[in-house]
Amino acid sequence: MSLYQLSKFLYVLNRDDGAKARFREDAQAATRDYALSDEERKALVDRDIGLLYVLGVNGQILMHFAAFCGIAWADYLQQMRDGVTRYGPVRAGLYAMTTGTDEKVAGV
Amino acid sequence: MTLVFTGICSHAPGMTARADLAPPEQKDTLYAAMDGIRQAIADTKPDAIMVVAAEHFANFFMNNMPAYAVGMGERYKGPIEDPEWLRIPVREAKGNPDLARRLVAEMLNTVDVAYCEEWQFDHGIIVPLHFLDPHNELPVIPVNINCQGPPLTPLKRAWAFGEAIRRAADSVPERIALVATGGISHWPATPDSGKINEEWDRDFLDRWLSNDRDRLLAYSDEETYREAGQGGFEIRTFIAAAAAAGGKGTLQYFQPIPIFAVSCTVATMEIA
Numbered sequence: 001m002s003l004y005q006l007s008k009f010l011y012v013l014n015r016d017d018g019a020k021a022r023f024r025e026d027a028q029a030a031t032r033d034y035a036l037s038d039e040e041r042k043a044l045v046d047r048d049i050g051l052l053y054v055l056g057v058n059g060q061i062l063m064h065f066a067a068f069c070g071i072a073w074a075d076y077l078q079q080m081r082d083g084v085t086r087y088g089p090v091r092a093g094l095y096a097m098t099t100g101t102d103e104k105v106a107g108v
Numbered sequence: 109m110t111l112v113f114t115g116i117c118s119h120a121p122g123m124t125a126r127a128d129l130a131p132p133e134q135k136d137t138l139y140a141a142m143d144g145i146r147q148a149i150a151d152t153k154p155d156a157i158m159v160v161a162a163e164h165f166a167n168f169f170m171n172n173m174p175a176y177a178v179g180m181g182e183r184y185k186g187p188i189e190d191p192e193w194l195r196i197p198v199r200e201a202k203g204n205p206d207l208a209r210r211l212v213a214e215m216l217n218t219v220d221v222a223y224c225e226e227w228q229f230d231h232g233i234i235v236p237l238h239f240l241d242p243h244n245e246l247p248v249i250p251v252n253i254n255c256q257g258p259p260l261t262p263l264k265r266a267w268a269f270g271e272a273i274r275r276a277a278d279s280v281p282e283r284i285a286l287v288a289t290g291g292i293s294h295w296p297a298t299p300d301s302g303k304i305n306e307e308w309d310r311d312f313l314d315r316w317l318s319n320d321r322d323r324l325l326a327y328s329d330e331e332t333y334r335e336a337g338q339g340g341f342e343i344r345t346f347i348a349a350a351a352a353a354g355g356k357g358t359l360q361y362f363q364p365i366p367i368f369a370v371s372c373t374v375a376t377m378e379i380a
Contacts, residue, residue: 004170011169015188015228059297059338060164060256063121064230067193073126081299094258094338099300106302106366108129 003056003092006040010057014064049076050083056092074108111277112152113285114353115145115376116316116346117239119161120291121231122368124195124238129367141361141374142239145287148376149240154285156204156247157240158211158273159233160349162255162290162342166230174222175261176269178215179250180208186229194231196238201229204247207282211249214276219269236289246285253348255290255341263325266344270351277352288349290342291370293335300337302366308335309364309371312343317357317375319350339370355380 009031013019023030027045036044043051047069052062066076081101090096099105127135149157166188168174181203187194205225212223227250229237237248253269254260261269277284292312293305315323324347332340350357355378364371 008169008171011165015166053298058165058256063297064164064189067190070190070193073122073129077299077301084299094333095298097299098295098337099303101299103299104302105300106369108302108367 002035002037002040005034005036006044006055007057007061009034009036009044010061010065014061014068020068048083049079051087053080053095054083054087054090056090058093059095077108110280110283111274111286111352111379112154112283113149113376114349114379115148115286115374116288116290116349117142117145117236117374118291118368118370118372119232119235119289120296120368120370120372121189121194121235123235123372125193126367127195130365134363134365138361138363138365138372139239144360145374145376146240146242149285149287152285153283154246155282156207156249157285157287158249158251158277159236160251160253160273160286160288160345161232162345163232163252164230164256166228167224167226168252168254170257173254173257174252175254175265176219177222177224177252178208178212179203179227179248180205180212180223181225181227184227184229184248184250187234188228188230194234196234199234199244201237201244201248204249207247207280208249210280211276214279215272217272219265219272232289236287240287253344255344260329260341261344263327263344263347266347267321267325267351270348273348274352274354286349286352288345290345291339292343292373293337294339294370295337296339296369301369303337304364304366304371305336306364306371313359313362313373313375316346316350317359319354319356319377324350350377353377353379
């Protein structure tokens with residue numbers, strides 16, 4: 001469990017054009033300097049929004065990453081719901097899901 | 109007295125990114141209210157706009173998290189988000205390091221603020237500026253209160269910070285317009301996005317508009333998290349604005365807009 005490292009990676013990526021370019025070129029290599037579990041590294045490389053959400057990545061960091069990945073808003077919300085369905089409840093942090101997986105409070 | 113304007117507004121990225129998904133009359137009236145305070149700010153002929161924000165990891169992270177930070181840079185760039193996603197083009201805003209240095213020096217008498225010669229804008233600052241300074245004309249003094257990474261500064265300290273802002277603004281000859289931006293209740297960036305506790309929001313605004321210090325500071329973070337979500341921690345910026353202005357508020361706009369993820373709010377406060 002290295003949520004801090006995982007979050008730090010995304011924090012740096014979100015705010016740095018060079019880090020974005022390196023991630024686009026070779027996502028696996030871009031994560032090399034971060035002490036991540038295999039699950040965390042795979043979630044990044046696969047752009048697995050649902051798993052990153054369940055692992056406890058702060059929603060603001062995750063939202064910016066999803067925008068970088070070109071994921072539309074409705075898809076972003078659905079990928080998080082699907083992540084909870086597949087991997088279970090959010091494991092850490094402040095951004096737990098309090099609505100149901102079938103509930104779309106804003107209609108999307 | 110050189111604090112010439114105090115207001116609060118929402119900064120939700122949906123306000124621009126998802127503008128076309130909101131009911132048009134809600135979006136149009138919100139935009140009109142934002143334009144109303146743009147004009148009100150312009151009418152005060154400010155030398156700088158100070159934006160008190162609750163940023164979202166554009167600059168500050170848990171490796172070195174300041175409770176309070178003030179930008180002292182020459183220039184600021186943003187948004188860090190994909191501009192196509194946010195639907196706000198990248199701009200380079202000008203700062204005023206000389207003014208910021210004097211403001212920080214005065215604030216330090218009572219609050220240990222961090223100062224930053226580097227700072228990037230995320231939606232927390234660029235959404236308000238997009239509406240309030242559409243032509244990128246005003247020098248900006250960015251200010252941040254950590255509302256994201258607990259432990260968070262206590263509300264009574266946010267109040268003290270607002271008082272420090274006021275003292276600092278009044279100690280310089282430049283005319284300062286102050287805009288604090290945040291959400292009231294919201295559960296942003298999660299599947300809960302769009303959940304809004306309107307009753308809680310209206311009660312908070314009642315406290316804010318009457319500038320009732322005791323009631324503004326009465327919340328515990330546990331209560332806020334339960335009733336208003338993790339986004340509710342951003343009330344710190346509104347509380348600082350109330351402390352800075354000292355007068356009574358006037359609500360310009362209030363409307364829960366779920367697709368924008370918050371009760372969109374625009375208000376001004378008399379400088380007393």
